[in-house]
Amino acid sequence: METTRTLAANSSSTARARRTPRLRRATAIALWLLAWLVPWTVSCAAPASNAKVLILNSNGAVKKYATIENAFQSNLAIPTARLDLAGGSGSPDALKENLKSSDAALIYAIGSNAYQLASRNAKQPIVFSSILNWRRQRMGDNVYGIANELPSGMPLSLFRYLFPELKTIGVLYSETFNKEWLAEAVGAAADVRIELIGEKVAAPSELPQALARLLPRVDALWLISDPVVLATENSAIELFRRSDAGKKPVFAYDDVFVDLGAVLAITADIPTMGIQAAKLAEDVLMGRETPPEHVQNPAGSHITLHMGRVQRYGIHLNRQALGAVNRVVE
């Protein structure tokens, strides 16, 4: 009304002296209304575009967690706050309260501890990464993530790329944890003309016999993440000792096994997972189309190759493929 009256008064030159303070007041009110309305209008057009993301890191001192957090932040154009569960962010109760009262629009959980805390206490959507075997976690409708393991077809394609003469690869697995994975991997191996031979291990004590049955039948052994096969550190040491005695190269799923004797380790590339998590967080916040399965596979691989062992086992290496290797160990 004030604005209308002012505009009406504007038509009368005789009211000029009275009009000026009214005009000023009306302008101030209009500006105030505009200041209040514009952000509301913008937020309706792009929901939560100015939202904050809370990064919940299980332990920022762990190098791979720090690397993925850096990659995430460098690729996200949204303000972030962070809490480090191992870095003096307060007692467990204080952390829970922090999460419950957080005004963040999305939580990015790095590692299992962070994810479990977030899934129990936060109402916001969650994006996770760096969780081993994410399928064993409780997943809500508002949970998205980047798996920690490459789809089996990726390492198998890279085995074929690096070692084109490989024909058979053996895998030790437990039915409890990896029955479905093996069925899928056998199909993926056939796509790259590799025969994948699985050998069941029902209990850790069966490892020596299972190895004795498998090794003579294969060109190489592929070590997968299986808590029955790798029950203890000694299980891993025994596995490498017997494989080496049989002159069979071992391909592993983690760089740590290169120190124990693996010829090759193929893992998911950590910075790439951070980039993917950032894109996924943006998609969720901006209401863009997200993948129906909610959890993406890692898009990048990291390859470590031990050249000395390639020569020791006499396996033919496609030297043209060296450009795909991230780390060569002599």
Next chain:
Amino acid sequence: MPDATRLHAGKPAARIRGLLRAAVLTLAFCWGQAVAQENCATQCTIYFYNPETNINNYVSLKASFDTYLAAFGKNYRFQPFDEKDIFESVIGNDETSIFLISSWHYRLLRQKLPMQPLLVGISGGTFEQKKILSASRKISDLAQLRGKSIAVAGSTAYSKNVLEQIFAGKPPELVASLRLILVPKDIDALMAVGYGMAAAALTTEKSLNDLHALNPKQYDLLARLGASRASFRTLVVAPTGHMRAVESLLATVERMQSESAGADTLHMLGLDGWKRLTAMEQQVLEQ
């Protein structure tokens, strides 16, 4: 002036001796410098920066290069960089060096630094390459990529430049809407499409051919949507008017493909060998 008069008048022999001593010292210094430069007595460096790949295998690459170079000159060394700006700030101050750079980067750098391309990398018998944009078969047109993720193994600046070539004539906001996912290598980018992590991949033609041979099922999931202009592979470039010492380093690089350690190092760069650029090819690079 009084001092000069006194010196001139009082001790002519001492002055001549002083001048002679200074001349001898200067000559000795200059000769030492010349010898040092000719033999790389201090250090001759190969500086490397490649925005076409994101593989970051620098530790292994340096170890491999340094091992190869050690057989030819104890003061040769290889220095890779992952930051374009730092690379450019370092090479501008070093004349006893050569650079391994992409032809895209050379075109940007030659406006800032006087330099001459001398060798070009070869792979599969060719020294040129095209970048191919391959998409999931569900996508049949560039316009359908609006807002989608593209897996790339090169730097963001380089990849955007290549995508602008491929999207030439399309609305600029279409290219701007593309979301790049940086992966370490071409083969990852291609498989990212097959496994649903990206809508398309920007890779070399050779990588596509490798995937065809490696995993025909994954290859069949891809459709070629476009290609960039052909560009030269990695170049070996020297500062204009480079020193003689650099010539011997260049010769050492040029013979890499004939030594097994050198050939493996080249393979880590995705190359099989080098060839001397002809005058005509050098002209092409100046355009």
